[in-house]
Amino acid sequence: MIEWQWGLVWELAPRFVDATGKTLFAAGGGYGIAVVLGLVFLAMQRVPLPAVRVATREFVELIRSTPLLLQIFFVYYVGPQFGLILAPWTAGLIAIGVHYGAYLSEVYRGGIESVPKGQWEAARAINLPTVTAYRRIVLPQALPPAIAGMGNYLVGIFKDTPMLSVIGVAELMHTATTIGAESYRYLEPYTMVGAIFLAISLPAAFCVNAFEKWVRRKLGMAK
Amino acid sequence: MTEETGRYPLRLEGDGVPMVRFQKVTKRYGPLVVLDELDLDVAPGEMVTIIGPSGSGKTTVLRMLMTLETIDGGVIYVDGEPLTHMVRNQGLVPANSAHTRRMRSKIGMCFQHFNLFPHMTALGNCMEGPVQVLKLSRKEAEERSMELLEMVGMADKRDEHPSRLSGGQQQRVAIARALAMRPRIMxxxxxxxxxxxxxxxxxxxxxxxxxxxxxxxxxxxxHQMGFAREISDRVCFFFNGSIEEQGPPAELFEAPGRERTRQFLNAVLEAN
Incomplete structure (x- = not known):
């Protein structure tokens, strides 16, 4: 029987604090890229140029239908063969940002499509230009239903950061594996990783929920 | 389109130009003909009511005027000018967005389901157009909006969101919102x-x-026949995408000349 060693846990704690910081940075940075890219993908699917719309649509589908791990490998290992040499961190953030950007563009689209057609018609009846109708009427109403989906993917991107360990980004998973190789102890490091993920994911999900309610109240659209 | 519209005047001029003219206006959804070469004139200041069974194209008439629907044939004139066409090289071509927006500013509309903006207060709904489109200052827009909310009896609810208003209250705010744009046609x-x-x-x-x-x-x-009869200058009975019969309300309701009009009015009377 292997016994749980509290001593080892305290000994490893500082390295995990450092790795947690890196994991949060990877998740936050990747999410920041994804939020913006999602808007870009969305906008490109609504421009009056059919070729751009179709190309973007196909690209988003491609990203959503292939594994994130494959995309990380593509950026990191295939990129250099075309002269695109990226550090693990850069490659990882790009891959995860594009991947989640594709998903977020779908979340945004769902939010916009949930706004009733009558809102567009009312906007047109008072002669609002299209851009103003988006900005003042449609997007504010698309936001609350989109927040739940955006929150899910925020937790999702956080839980997917271990995939970056395969290209050598020193986040939590990578740290635990390194420790295991050094000390031949796997129980404590991997348990600690699980505990840290749980301790962050649960409150985050709760906060997202509270934020959605707050936005609805702010917009006077409380259910 | 240009060839086909060759036989339409570029603009209506002279005495007695109607505020609205539908000239041979056609609307199709796929194979279904909703409006079939409709001709309809509305004089300035006139109140025209459209009645008829569902699917007869009556709502489509309003939606085309508001440019919420495209037009498949014919020309609509508003205040003498084509609504969804503009003049280029002595012919009518489809209007660009600048022309459409200029024409649309003459028209206001209220909807069956109100379509108030749920994230804005009653006052905010009324001020939106004046501020964003007419570029009035917030102070001017608020004065104008409050005057109208006063008129529809909703001034005391100015700060309520639509979700806290009854249907009748929402519709009155919607009327004030449309009027705040000072349209010439409602x-x-x-x-x-x-x-x-x-x-x-x-x-x-x-x-x-x-x-x-x-x-x-x-x-x-x-569908409020009593109301239509009381306030209209003219009532049009629509059937299958064209006007079956029209006339002053007293005439049309008392002594309809067409069999279909009689049948429709009887059916409505029975339902009430």
Whole structure:
């Protein structure tokens, strides 16, 4: 029987604090890229140029239908063969940002499509230009239903950061594996990783929920 | 389109130009013909009510005027100018967005389901167009909006969001919102159909006041035959995408000349 060693846990704690910081940075940075890219993908699917719309649509589908791990490998290992040499961190953030950007563009689209057609018609009846109708009427109403989906993917991107360990980004998973190789102890490091993920994911999900309610109240659209 | 529209005047001029003219206007959804070469004139200041069975194209008439629907044939003139066409090289071509927006500014519309902006207060709904489109200062827009909310009896609810208002109250705010743009033509699309019977009169009395105090041209689609009869200058009975019969309300309701009109009026009377 292997016994749980509290001593080892305290000994490893500082390295995990450092790795947690890196994991949060990877998740936050990747999410920041994804939020913006999602808007870009969305906008490109609504421009009056059919070729751009179709190309973007196909690209988003491609990203959503292939594994994130494959995309990380593509950026990191295939990129250099075309002269695109990226550090693990850069490659990882790009891959995860594009991947989640594709998903977020779908979340945004769902939010916009949930706004009733009558809102567009009312906007047109008072002669609002299209851009103003988006900005003042449609997007504010698309936001609350989109927040739940955006929150899910925020937790999702956080839980997917271990995939970056395969290209050598020193986040939590990578740290635990390194420790295991050094000390031949796997129980404590991997348990600690699980505990840290749980301790962050649960409150985050709760906060997202509270934020959605707050936005609805702010917009006077409380259910 | 250009060839086909060659036989339409580029603009209407002279005495007695109608505020609205539909000239051979056709609307199709796929194989279904909703409006079949419709001709309809509405004089300035006239109140015209459109009645008819569902699917007869009556709502489509209003929606085309508001440019919410495209037009498949013919020309609509508003205040003498083509609505969805503009003049290029002595011919009519499809309008660009600048022309469409200029023409649209003459028209206001109220909807069956109100379509108030749920994230704005009653006052915010009314101020949106004046501020964003007419570029009035917030102070001017608020003054204008409050005047109208006063008129529809909703001034005390200025800071409420639509979700806290009854249907009748929402529709009155929607009327104020449309009027805040100072349109010359108002369109009422079944504005009482979604209301509980006891609040219908809140809305009809506002429209009645508009008819007597404003010089607006109005088109109304309604199932309220009593109301239509009381306030309309003219009633049009639509059937299968064209006007089956039209005339002053007393005439049309008392002595309909066509069999289909009689059948429709009888069916409506029985239902009430």
């Amino acid at each position: 369109l009422f699309d079944e504005v009482t159909s979604a209301l509980d019977p006891e609040v219908i009169s809140e809305v009809t009395s506002v429209i009645r006041r508009l008819v007597s105090t404003h010089n607006l041209t109005m088109l109304m689609v309604t």
